Each structure stands twice: as structure tokens, then as C-alpha cells.
Amino acid sequence: MKVRFWGVRGSIPSPGAETIRYGGDTTCIELRVGNEIIVFDAGSGIRPLGLKLMGEAQGAPIKVHLFITHTHWDHIQGFPFFVPAFIPNNHIIVYGADHETMPLSELFSGQMEREYFPIPIVAMGAKVEFTSISEETLKIGDIEISSMFVNHPSMAFAYRIDYNGHSVVFGGDHEPYNNMLSYSKLAYQVNGKQLDIEVNGQEEFSQLLDKKLALFCQDADLLIFDTAYTLDLYPQREGWGHSYPEYAVHIANMAGVKRLALTHHDPTDTDEKVDAKVKHTRQFIKSSKLSIECFAAQFGLELDIE
Ligand SMILES: [Zn+2]
Numbered sequence: 001m002k003v004r005f006w007g008v009r010g011s012i013p014s015p016g017a018e019t020i021r022y023g024g025d026t027t028c029i030e031l032r033v034g035n036e037i038i039v040f041d042a043g044s045g046i047r048p049l050g051l052k053l054m055g056e057a058q059g060a061p062i063k064v065h066l067f068i069t070h071t072h073w074d075h076i077q078g079f080p081f082f083v084p085a086f087i088p089n090n091h092i093i094v095y096g097a098d099h100e101t102m103p104l105s106e107l108f109s110g111q112m113e114r115e116y117f118p119i120p121i122v123a124m125g126a127k128v129e130f131t132s133i134s135e136e137t138l139k140i141g142d143i144e145i146s147s148m149f150v151n152h153p154s155m156a157f158a159y160r161i162d163y164n165g166h167s168v169v170f171g172g173d174h175e176p177y178n179n180m181l182s183y184s185k186l187a188y189q190v191n192g193k194q195l196d197i198e199v200n201g202q203e204e205f206s207q208l209l210d211k212k213l214a215l216f217c218q219d220a221d222l223l224i225f226d227t228a229y230t231l232d233l234y235p236q237r238e239g240w241g242h243s244y245p246e247y248a249v250h251i252a253n254m255a256g257v258k259r260l261a262l263t264h265h266d267p268t269d270t271d272e273k274v275d276a277k278v279k280h281t282r283q284f285i286k287s288s289k290l291s292i293e294c295f296a297a298q299f300g301l302e303l304d305i306e
């Protein structure tokens with residue numbers, strides 16, 4: 001498996017001299033798994049990815065499996081600029097959650113209505129298919145792709161890819177569970193079994209959900225995690241749906257993950273601030289006596305998962 005980062009920014013593209021090293025485009029991650037092209041999210045980073053795919057294909061048909069964590073703008077705004085979707089004979093399969101009020105296909109076509117964009121989605125010449133998913137595991141050949149809802153003000157997924165004994169997890173946009181409303185009962189499925197658990201208060205509730213998330217990430221070769229904020233900044237941004245490095249390390253440690261990529265850099269995160277966040281996280285890992293490799297997701301960074 002090869003992972004390549006095309007967009008690592010959260011909220012809004014943030015180009016400029018101060019973000020040139022880590023990149024200013026919003027979320028898009030490419031995975032090459034065997035012969036398949038799998039993409040996580042269609043932030044503005046999907047535009048340069050599309051151009052690269054066109055160059056590679058040299059006119060041959062392109063098939064892309066595009067998994068959307070959620071439909072906030074920073075995760076879909078690049079789709080109208082994804083050139084392969086305009087070319088006949090290409091095939092783009094978009095996976096994501098329906099909302100209660102709107103199916104996935106309308107969530108996508110809505111941003112291309114004339115109030116927002118000059119070209120409607122029906123002008124896309126490729127076969128563009130929408131597949132609504134929930135928490136499940138689907139197969140593309142020998143590749144397994146699992147989805148799990150995470151804590152964000154939207155229907156938002158984390159995704160896990162398993163192939164040939166290796167795995168990558170992209171946690172999507174996620175906030176620590178202790179900011180969720182209290183529940184007294186928790187129900188979820190693990191390995192096909194339905195679990196109903198009585199919960200005593202908020203703390204136990206968030207601990208249980210952390211365990212569920214850690215189980216989802218278990219032994220992944222790479223965990224890509226939302227660390228938009230720092231621990232200091234987080235109290236001012238509670239409820240906005242994002243995490244900070246100490247929490248990412250907590251989940252990585254629970255899951256036995258050895259490689260952690262920090263992503264969804266905040267628009268105010270200059271290259272220097274991202275460097276400082278990585279340095280701080282490495283120190284935190286060291287002082288916690290853990291051995292987890294930590295780095296920041298960066299435009300153009302390519303990783304071999306083998
Ligand atoms: Zn986001």
C-alpha cells in the first residue's frame with residue numbers, strides 16, 4: 001500500500017508563504033492498493049490529484065473509489081474541480097453517509113447548483129455513482145474497507161483499510177468523546193455481535209467509546225489523526241469537532257499503533273506552528289515512555305506501508 005497526502009489542512013484552504021511547506025489544500029489522501037485507486041475525501045487537494053491521475057492514464061479509463069468522511073466543505077469542495085469526473089469512460093464511486101435530511105448524492109450535487117457553481121453535476125461526463133454506507137466493512141477485491149462513526153457535528157466516519165496483512169486508519173474529523181452528550185446506555189456492534197452496555201455517567205461513556213475507536217484502529221501500521229488544535233487551545237474550541245495531539249497519542253497507544261500522522265492542520269497553523277506541534281507531541285510521547293513515531297501530514301508526502 002502506498003499513501004500520499006494531497007491535502008492536509010482543515011476548515012478552509014490556507015495558501016501562502018507561511019504554509020508552503022506543509023501545504024495549503026484541504027483534506028485529500030490517496031491510497032494505491034494493488035491496482036486500485038482509493039481516495040479519502042475531496043477537499044481542494046483532490047484537484048492536483050485529478051491532474052496527476054489524468055497524466056498517468058494517458059487517455060485510458062480511470063476508476064476511483066472515493067470515500068468521504070463527511071460532507072463539510074473542507075472535505076468535498078475540491079470535487080467540482082476533479083477533472084477525471086468530467087471525462088467519459090471514467091468511473092468515480094463516491095462512498096459516504098446519507099443524512100437524515102438529504103441523501104449523499106444530493107449533498108454532493110447541492111454544492112454544484114447554480115447558486116454556488118456554474119457547472120451542474122450532471123455535466124460530469126464520467127460515470128459518477130453514489131454508494132450510501134453506514135458502519136460496515138466492504139470489499140474491493142482483496143481490500144477491506146471499514147467505516148465507523150466518530151464524534152463530529154455531522155455524520156462523520158473514520159475509515160480503516162486492510163490489505164495483505166497491513167492496515168491504515170484515517171480517523172477523519174473527530175473530537176474527544178468527553179464532549180458528547182451524556183448517555184446512560186450504549187449500543188454498538190463488535191465483530192458482528194450486538195453489545196448493549198449500561199453506562200454510569202459521562203466519564204465511563206467516553207472511556208467506552210475511546211475503547212471502541214481504539215479497537216477500530218487496533219494494530220494499524222499507520223494512524224492519520226485530526227489534531228487541529230493544541231491542548232491549550234481546545235477549551236476555546238470545544239464542540240467544534242476536532243482533537244489535539246495528546247488525545248491522538250492516547251488512542252494510538254490504546255490501539256498499539258506505532259506510527260501516527262497528525263493532520264487537519266488549522267488555518268492558523270503556520271509551518272512553524274506545525275513543526276512545534278510535532279516537536280511537542282514527540283516530547284509528550286517520550287515523557288509518557290511510549291514508542292510511537294510521530295510526524296505531520298504534508299502535501300506530497302508519500303509513505304510505503306509494507
Ligand atoms: Zn474538516
Ligand SMILES: [Zn+2]
Pocket residue numbers: 070072152154173241
Ligand atoms: Zn468537519
